Amino acid sequence: xxxxxxxxxxxxxxxxxxxxxxxxxxxxxxxxxxxxxxxxxxxxxxxxxxxxxxxxxxxxxxxxxxxxxxxxxxxxxxxxxxxxxxxxxxxxxxxxxxxxxxxxxxxxxxxxxxxxxxxxxxxxxxxxxxxxxxxxxxxxxxxxxxxxxxxxxxxxxxxxxxxxxxxxxxxxxxxxxxxxxxxxxxxxxxxxxxxxxxxxxxxxxxxxxxxxxxxxxxxxxxxxxxxxxxxxxxxxxxxxxxxxxxxxxxxxxxxxxxxxxxxxxxxxxxxxxxxxxxxxxxxxxxxxxxxxxxxxxxxxxxxxxxxxxxxxxxxxxxxxxxxxxxxxxxxxxxxxxxxxxxxxxxxxxxxxxxxxxxxxxxxxxxxxxxxxxxxxxxxxxxxxxxxxxxxxxxx
Ligand SMILES: [Zn+2]
Numbered sequence: 170x171x172x173x174x175x176x177x178x179x180x181x182x183x184x185x186x187x188x189x190x191x192x193x194x195x196x197x198x199x200x201x202x203x204x205x206x207x208x209x210x211x212x213x214x215x216x217x218x219x220x221x222x223x224x225x226x227x228x229x230x231x232x233x234x235x236x237x238x239x240x241x242x243x244x245x246x247x248x249x250x251x252x253x254x255x256x257x258x259x260x261x262x263x264x265x266x267x268x269x270x271x272x273x274x275x276x277x278x279x280x281x282x283x284x285x286x287x288x289x290x291x292x293x294x295x296x297x298x299x300x301x302x303x304x305x306x307x308x309x310x311x312x313x314x315x316x317x318x319x320x321x322x323x324x325x326x327x328x329x330x331x332x333x334x335x336x337x338x339x340x341x342x343x344x345x346x347x348x349x350x351x352x353x354x355x356x357x358x359x360x361x362x363x364x365x366x367x368x369x370x371x372x373x374x375x376x377x378x379x380x381x382x383x384x385x386x387x388x389x390x391x392x393x394x395x396x397x398x399x400x401x402x403x404x405x406x407x408x409x410x411x412x413x414x415x416x417x418x419x420x421x422x423x424x425x426x427x428x429x430x431x432x433x434x435x436x437x438x439x440x441x442x443x444x445x446x447x448x449x450x451x452x453x454x455x456x457x458x459x460x461x462x463x464x465x466x467x468x469x470x471x472x473x474x475x476x477x478x479x480x481x482x483x484x485x486x487x488x489x490x491x492x493x494x495x496x497x498x499x500x501x502x503x504x505x506x507x508x509x510x511x512x513x514x515x516x517x518x519x520x521x522x523x524x525x526x527x528x529x530x531x532x533x534x535x536x537x538x539x540x541x542x543x544x545x546x547x548x549x550x551x552x553x554x555x556x557x558x559x560x561x562x563x564x
Contacts, residue, residue: 174222175203177230184234185241188282191364191371194356195241198345206337209289212240212329214249215344216353219327219337228289235283242273243330245354245378248305252332255306262331264318267292268308269330275301276373302374358382393559394454394520394541395461401518401537401557402434402465436462436470437516437536438488439504441523441543442495443476450543454522454561458541459488471516475504482507499527509534522561529553 178201186193199212204219212218218240225233243249248269257265270292277283279301283291294301299311312318328334345353361371361379370376438458440451462470470488474481476495501523508519515536522541533555540556552558 174225177225177233178203178220181225181230181233182237184230185237188234189238189372191360191375192238192241192245192357194360195245195353196237198349198353199241199244200343200345202339202343204337207327207335210236210240211327211335212243213338213340213344214328214332214334215340215346216244216329216350217327217339217343217345229286232284232286232289235277236289238282239270239273239277240329242277243269243326244350245357246272248330249328249332251306252330255309257331257333259333262326262333264312265305265309265331266326267297268305268312269326271297271299271308272303272305280372282372354382390541390559390561391457394457394539394561395464397539397557397559398436398458398461398518398520399465401539433467434518435516436467437508437519438470438472439501439508439519439521439523440472440474440493441476441499441501441521441527442474442480442493443499443524443527444496445499445524445526447524447543450561450563451522454541454543455488458520458522462488471508471514473504473507475501477503479504479507499523501527502530505530505534505538508536521556525552529556 182196182201186196189196198216200217202217202219203222205221205223207219207221209224210218210220218237228236246269252262252265252269255265271294274283274291274293275295278285278291278293285291294303294308297308297312297317298315299308327338334340358379361375362383364371365376365379371379440455469484469486471482471484472488473479473483474493474495477498477500480494501521505519505521508516518537518539519534520539520541522543524543525540529552531553533553538556540552540558542552542558542560544560544562
């Protein structure tokens with residue numbers, strides 16, 4: 170009898186892979202362990218799926234395959250990490266489990282992976298009067314807000330969903346370490362992207378999950394602006410000829426080595442003062458630049474305000490003393506050209522703050538250009554390739 174049930178779970182696992190081939194890496198990485206102390210079926214943080222023999226006996230094989238896909242969804246969506254970040258504890262984990270199941274099951278029912286045949290009471294957003302396709306964190310808040318927390322059933326989920334280790338889990342022994350979990354997630358995300366490229370679609374929210382999982386970590390614009398400016402500065406310093414003006418500390422008798430010190434890079438700033446500029450975002454961006462320049466000990470900067478003409482051109486020691494004028498049409502190329510005109514006064518790097526609705530010179534100026542794009546959109550607004558773009562956005 171017991172062998173039959175072991176076979177049943179194995180067959181269900183293969184059936185799950187057949188239904189969702191792009192989840193195979195994750196489904197096969199999970200350990201499957203019989204544990205009759207587990208009330209139904211649940212996953213641990215260590216990627217062990219425990220099952221109760223009597224429980225799986227009640228399920229039809231397709232339904233069991235659907236539940237395996239449900240369980241692996243908890244792991245791939247990193248519910249236990251999100252639960253910890255959200256502060257889920259012993260008192261709130263049952264409610265969080267209902268919310269997490271809502272996040273998963275609306276997709277699985279729509280795709281007919283799970284069927285409401287009465288064998289198992291699935292939690293879905295519609296049962297609680299919520300809309301589909303939201304995050305579990307949203308459903309969790311809504312369960313409290315609508316006073317439905319008392320009606321949350323306890324299905325015996327494991328720490329792989331709510332992050333709380335259950336007494337029936339083998340916390341020390343069985344399981345997969347983090348590196349293997351990460352590898353399984355990465356392979357699954359790659360398989361999803363391949364499936365999309367070859368066949369066209371994947372079910373539910375998987376494509377978005379894969380794209381987000383594989384995209385590089387988000388760096389906020391403040392870090393990006395500082396990094397762009399500092400890397401350009403290093404490049405400028407590296408290009409500077411050795412200077413004999415200060416002797417090196419590393420002396421060789423009777424020989425004065427050239428110093429590695431290079432002159433302070435000259436920095437220019439262009440502020441787009443055309444009518445369309447969001448003043449709030451501009452103030453935040455200029456203040457950020459001021460803070461970055463202070464950390465780099467840059468004593469003065471040359472600042473131009475420009476709409477379709479250069480309206481002001483000042484050398485300032487602090488960006489807070491700026492006088493900005495303008496309000497007409499837009500052409501940032503005019504200011505860049507002005508910076509490029511006089512060889513002696515030419516900066517090494519120019520930062521342009523603009524919303525991007527401007528023409529640009531076709532040729533790269535003779536200095537590095539960083540465009541601080543004051544825009545919440547995704548577009549780069551035709552900024553040429555020779556400029557580095559940092560999107561300044563509301564956070
Ligand atoms: Zn669940």
